[in-house]
Amino acid sequence: MYTDGACSGNPGPGGWGTVLMYGEHVKEFSGGEANTTNNRMEMLAVIQGLTKLKEPCEVHIYTDSAYIYNCFQQKWYINWQKNGWKNSKKQPVENKDLWLEMLEQVEQHKVVWHKVKGHSGDKWNDRADALAVAAAQKYK
Structure with a gap:
C-alpha cells in the first residue's frame, strides 16, 4: 500500500491518495477536505487504505x-x-482523533512500515501523490 497526502496551504484544501496492490491487482482510492492539514491527509490515506482490506x-x-x-518506528x-x-x-498530541483511528486499524494487521522519499521518481508514491493532489483540487 502506497499512501500520500497533499494540502494547498497548511491549513487549506487537502487530499489523500492510496494505492493498494495485491499480486496483479491494483486499486486506487482518494478523497479530501476543504480545510485541513497535510499531516491529517497523510494519516487519512493510511486509515482509508487499511479500511479497504x-x-x-x-x-x-x-x-x-x-x-x-x-x-x-519509534x-x-x-x-x-501512557501520558x-x-x-x-x-502538550496535547495533535490529530489524536486520527491517531486513535489509525492505531485501531493497524492493530488488526501485521504492518511493515517503509519510508520512501517523496517526489523522487518512485512510481507508486508518485501515483498516490497524484491522487492526493487531484482530490485536493476539488476543494479549491
Missing part, C-alpha cells in the same frame, strides 16, 4: 510522511497513551 493480513505501507513513519504512540495523549512537551 477485507481481512487481517500482512501489509507493507509505503509513506513519505516522517510524521507517520517515525511514530510507528513507538511515540506508546508514550502518548494521557500528551507529547514530550506536555
Whole structure:
C-alpha cells in the first residue's frame, strides 16, 4: 500500500491518495477536505487504505510522511497513551482523533512500515501523490 497526502496551504484544501496492490491487482482510492492539514491527509490515506482490506493480513505501507513513519518506528504512540495523549512537551498530541483511528486499524494487521522519499521518481508514491493532489483540487 502506497499512501500520500497533499494540502494547498497548511491549513487549506487537502487530499489523500492510496494505492493498494495485491499480486496483479491494483486499486486506487482518494478523497479530501476543504480545510485541513497535510499531516491529517497523510494519516487519512493510511486509515482509508487499511479500511479497504477485507481481512487481517500482512501489509507493507509505503509513506513519505516522517510524521507517520517515525511514530510507528519509534513507538511515540506508546508514550502518548501512557501520558494521557500528551507529547514530550506536555502538550496535547495533535490529530489524536486520527491517531486513535489509525492505531485501531493497524492493530488488526501485521504492518511493515517503509519510508520512501517523496517526489523522487518512485512510481507508486508518485501515483498516490497524484491522487492526493487531484482530490485536493476539488476543494479549491
